Amino acid sequence: MTKEPKDLQDVGSKPDGSSLWRHRDFMLLWSGQTVSEMGSAVTQIALPLVAVIALNASTFEVGLLAAAGTLAFALIALPAGAWVDGGSKRSIMIVCNILRLVIIGSIPVAAAFGVLTMAQLYIVALAAGVCTVFFDVAYQSYLPSLMSAEHLMGANGKLGTTQAFAQLGGPSLGGGLVGAFGAAGAMAVDALSYVVSVLSIFGIRKREDPPKPRTDESLRRRIAEGLRFVIGHSVLRKVVACTGVANLFSGMSWSLAMVFLVRELHVSPALTGLVMAGGAVGGIAGGALAGRLAKKIGSARIIWVSVLVFGAPQVVVAFAWPGWGVLLAPLGWAIAYFAGMVYNVAQLSYRQSVTPPELMGRMNAAVRWVVWGTMPLGGVLGGLLGTLIGVRPTLMLALIGSWAAGWFVFFSPFRHMRDIPESVPEPATP
Template sequence: MLLIKPRDGSPLRRFDFRLLLAGAAVSQIGAQVTLVALPLVAVVELDASPMEAGLLTASETAAFLLVGLVAGAWVDRVRRLPVLLRADVVRALAMASLPLAAWAGALTMTQLYLVALVTGVATVFFDVAHQSYLPTLLPREQLVAGNGALEAARSASQVAGPGLGGGLVQLLGAPFALLADALGYLASALFLRGIRTREAAPAPAAQASLRAQIVEGLAFVFRHPVLRMIACATAVANFFTAMLVAVQTVFLVRVLELAPGAMGLMMSVSAVGGLAGALCAGALARAVGQARVIWLSTVLSGPFALLWPLAGRGAAAIWFALGSAVVFFGAVVYNVAQVSFRQLLCPDELLGRMNATLRFVVWGTMPLGALAGGAIAETAGPRSAVWVCATGILLVPVPLLLSPLRRLRDLPAAPAAATG
């Protein structure tokens, strides 16, 4: 049975989904500016070491280990739209504190770590609620198209945001460029306030103990043979991606000797692949099968990561962008297919816990990867750390190829029953 049913209309025809999409787009542009500006504040303004840069990246993602499972159980107890609004406001206030501290001459690495941690906690609640809220706005047959549109918005921001960030850093300085992120989160909150769809109150059964709900979410994920292997593959991918994120600013600025504007442009060129992946994901899933595209996308794109450490100064820096573009293409196709599968598979009352469990596992590896990347760059040099990242990306398809996905073209359409 085909997972992707014939479309009966575009999700873009739904006003509330357009507001959700607009909020995602503006907040992502700000977040992409921060992707360039925040590590530049550390590396250029505060002269951070590779290990300190790795610790900053770890601080941004540590929240998934600290509160990830609790967030999922809590989100299943409440309406999800208010969670999205509050998370955006918290992130805006936290990011706005950095340019204020820079203006006062009081900015320190400690504040960077704290802001990264606070925004990370808010992001955990936002992301879990966001993925769990989408099925409230869209019928199940439009989830793939809806996730594709959200990925397209995210990928478009990855094209525009880093170049904008690099330009703002050169024009205003890295700390003041972070105002774009704070404004993006505020704009997102305003869009979300306009959504008219009202969620039903959680069922009384959702008031069980947090511990029982967490166990139920863990059981649902790890008893399912496909979800379990998707979790393993994504955890591996995120470990080595976080390693790259932790060292790439040091690598691009101190090894390849790129100016902030050139670094931002490099990352924008890299993100073109992700945008292409978002635009092609639905068609590829229909053409080769949603089960098959999950593993095939990682098998074909992963080897291009080996171009990262081959990059050099001047024109040879383009190898980094080219490798990233192809890897990002595969990653976005993979994400659209597997996230849509998870939303189709899971009963609504378990969506928060399922998404949080997956996030706990797959994002929980990121602070570990960031710390490992910083340690390797500190002791063996940034290029050696990038070689480790690139080699590790080749391991991503292994769990998928060992799963039932390898023998399937499409995924079963019927939602599984909740497990206790």
């Protein structure tokens, strides 16, 4: 367990929201990440629009561009965890954001000189994805060194709220910027957002303990050590199974979302974004209330309650019908986002509290490698089953499967615990 930083002791040791608002280092990290998340959400809209509008890309080329942005998670997540554990997480975050500033900023520069190509977009998507992998692993591993374990739930909740808010407001902001400055010009906003993030991280006063040198082990052995820790930990293993299965079925449902709205519910393409935004509202509420719910229900119990109880009504999406019945779709997705955000905040806080600091990066990388790896498979299964048995039955199956993943964490020690103990014995790994 990490020691409580002195600047947090000054404001009191109770894990309430007001103490985090007065935690200078966390507020710097949070504010910088908020700006960066909004910029990244703009790029999610602007990058494919650059390909379509400026370069007249085909549907297949746009699909390859989307794949290039996520390929890095499958390729380098595991070695990224080992490298993060062997270096300064704060320095890695700064370097990654400087590199993303240059990489993303190259697009509006190339467009201005008339030399932009699809090859450059592919390289930018892949290179920015690599930086994102390293930043995200370092980011999740750095937070426990910034504050005590009792404040992790509240801190992760605020960071989760930022992500959900970016998902809600980012596309609208991106559309407005594209209309005002063009698709390439809008990407300059994302590039500048990394400047704010870098300055915020530079302003953090607390320094993490330097990592112990590990010159006696190969990279492969260090990666294997992180995997063994996750697989050998009886509770973490259940958390990974729950998250991975839930992401598999979520990938199925989201792959069918647009088809369901347009072809089954007859929603106009112009309104589909508004309907999908309903889910982000649930995510914002989940991030804002995760800490309070954990205190009321229990920081351990909330992990399975969030999925099996809060998430159960999400199946109403599959019962939506044209007309006013369309409202069941954003309602169900908002419930799913709410339950998912509360679960993610709780399980991430647990993972951070039970992992030794020297394994933090590899643990986060190993978990992310597994649970993100199931999402593309879910998309393929969704398209296949949607063709074979129909969109609505497949969507119902996906929603039920996502909810049923919660039984993995129910049949674990969490079922007999109310709160996560402050000191958790380190499990033996095989």
